[in-house]
Amino acid sequence: MTTAFFALGRNVIVNLVSHAGRTILCAWIVFLAVGAYPSVSKEALAATDEAPKPRLDCAITFDDGPGRFTEQLLDTLKRKQVVATFFVLGELVQRAPHLVLRIAAEGHEVGNHSFDHPNLRHLDYRSQKAEIDKTERALLKLGITPKYFRPPYGSYNADTVRAAAENGLVLALWTVDALDWKYHTVHALEARLEQGIERKIGGIYLFHDPHSWTVAAMPNILDDLESNGCRFVTVTEYMNNRESKRRPDVSPPFRDRDPEFEGPSAGER
Numbered sequence: 001m002t003t004a005f006f007a008l009g010r011n012v013i014v015n016l017v018s019h020a021g022r023t024i025l026c027a028w029i030v031f032l033a034v035g036a037y038p039s040v041s042k043e044a045l046a047a048t049d050e051a052p053k054p055r056l057d058c059a060i061t062f063d064d065g066p067g068r069f070t071e072q073l074l075d076t077l078k079r080k081q082v083v084a085t086f087f088v089l090g091e092l093v094q095r096a097p098h099l100v101l102r103i104a105a106e107g108h109e110v111g112n113h114s115f116d117h118p119n120l121r122h123l124d125y126r127s128q129k130a131e132i133d134k135t136e137r138a139l140l141k142l143g144i145t146p147k148y149f150r151p152p153y154g155s156y157n158a159d160t161v162r163a164a165a166e167n168g169l170v171l172a173l174w175t176v177d178a179l180d181w182k183y184h185t186v187h188a189l190e191a192r193l194e195q196g197i198e199r200k201i202g203g204i205y206l207f208h209d210p211h212s213w214t215v216a217a218m219p220n221i222l223d224d225l226e227s228n229g230c231r232f233v234t235v236t237e238y239m240n241n242r243e244s245k246r247r248p249d250v251s252p253p254f255r256d257r258d259p260e261f262e263g264p265s266a267g268e269r
């Protein structure tokens with residue numbers, strides 16, 4: 001029958017319709033309409049079920065570098081097309097300027113993380129300012145003007161905020177701490193992340209690129225965060241997108257902490 005149908009020429013079909021009259025034509029239209037209705041509805045339902053969840057901004061940050069694993073990390077970020085933010089130490093910037101130049105050239109943001117990682121609360125204003133200034137100068141020499149300052153260990157006081165502000169810097173902490181300095185193998189770190197941060201989608205994530213295990217685990221971590229709904233952004237993009245919501249997770253004087261914030265405690269940060 002199918003063969004016969006397709007064997008019919010255009011004129012024959014027109015003739016068939018005209019001979020059979022309007023009744024048959026109308027029956028066809030009604031059949032098509034009724035038949036199509038439930039399938040369109042199912043598709044619409046399926047589309048609703050499978051609608052992608054809205055993506056949330058995730059600013060991945062790497063502190064305490066640049067180091068000997070930074071190149072490997074940059075390769076991963078390039079391959080995954082992920083932008084991140086590096087809070088660098090001034091003394092390491094002086095030692096490996098080529099790494100910082102590559103970070104910036106590949107579209108990542110560079111922030112100031114002090115010169116040699118002291119606990120700023122133990123320093124007077126002048127010494128805190130010197131920590132920020134020296135790193136600032138090292139970065140400016142490379143043509144990089146940072147916007148954010150992250151105090152080592154997340155430890156700061158009013159002098160820190162003032163010293164940073166004098167350099168036009170805003171304090172930036174984090175909302176999700178990977179605690180990667182604590183988990184010294186890829187496996188341990190991934191296990192920790194499966195239990196913890198992958199359920200916290202959206203925010204500023206703290207990692208450390210001098211750790212081989214962090215850099216080794218990063219391809220999987222990025223894949224998991226992405227498949228759970230992360231849209232990767234720099235800290236500046238994150239802040240610009242959040243500005244209207246006025247969330248106090250990153251800003252001086254940082255009085256009201258974000259409920260997600262895992263505040264500073266002893267440890268390597």
Ligand SMILES: [Zn+2]
Binds near residue numbers: 117
């Ligand atoms: Zn640090």
